[in-house]
Amino acid sequence: MKTSSIEPFFATLKVANPHPVTELEYTNAFELLAAVLLSAQATDAGVNKATRKLFAVANTPAKMVALGVEGVSEHIKTIGLFRNKAKNLVETSRILVEQHGGQVPHDREALEALPGVGRKTANVVLNVVFGEPTMAVDTHIFRVSNRTGLAPGKNPLEVEMGLLRRVPPEYLHHAHHWLILHGRYVCQARRPLCEQCQVLRYCDSAPPELLKKLTAAA
CATH class of the missing domain: 1.10.340.30 (Hypothetical protein; domain 2)
Known part of the structure; x- marks a missing residue:
């Protein structure tokens, strides 16, 4: 993913979900x-x-x-x-x-x-819990980071370090939630729902025919 695409990539995810949270239920x-x-x-x-x-x-x-x-x-x-x-x-x-x-x-x-x-x-x-800008790389984040070209890596630690380097500071706090949810519901493992993807234009793996449609519609 081009460096110039990273900010609008996260800005788009933020507009769709300004305050993402974990889907695990907890009270403390x-x-x-x-x-x-x-x-x-x-x-x-x-x-x-x-x-x-x-x-x-x-x-x-x-x-x-x-x-x-x-x-x-x-x-x-x-x-x-x-x-x-x-x-x-x-x-x-x-x-x-x-x-x-x-x-x-x-x-x-x-x-x-x-x-x-x-x-x-x-x-x-x-x-x-403590508000630190960390990246909890699970299978969803690993897949999305590699598939989009956001932060390619051979293992979770490589992806984590890449994300910490590339994600703009203003998006770091919520970035791992946006990526998890995107991987869970849109950029799925077996069949990514590219036709529903709001950040398709920034993705390294975007199908050319869908990109043409986006360009034509712009």
């Missing part, structure tokens, strides 16, 4: 951390269905520890890899209680030291 920092931890290889809708029941009985680290692995497993068994996720969530909760006063730390190193919390999860928490 711990619930968000738990939901993102559970979301690996699962849909947000599937996670929300499970966490509605889970958070009703355990919405703090102390309550999650008290519920235990078996109790957590019973609530999240509809989610893939639920047993391992339950173990990680309870252990993460224990560490939060014992080492962080039951609070989610505002520190990347401390977040990534928690079981089941990788760089992507830490980036979501740092962005959504």
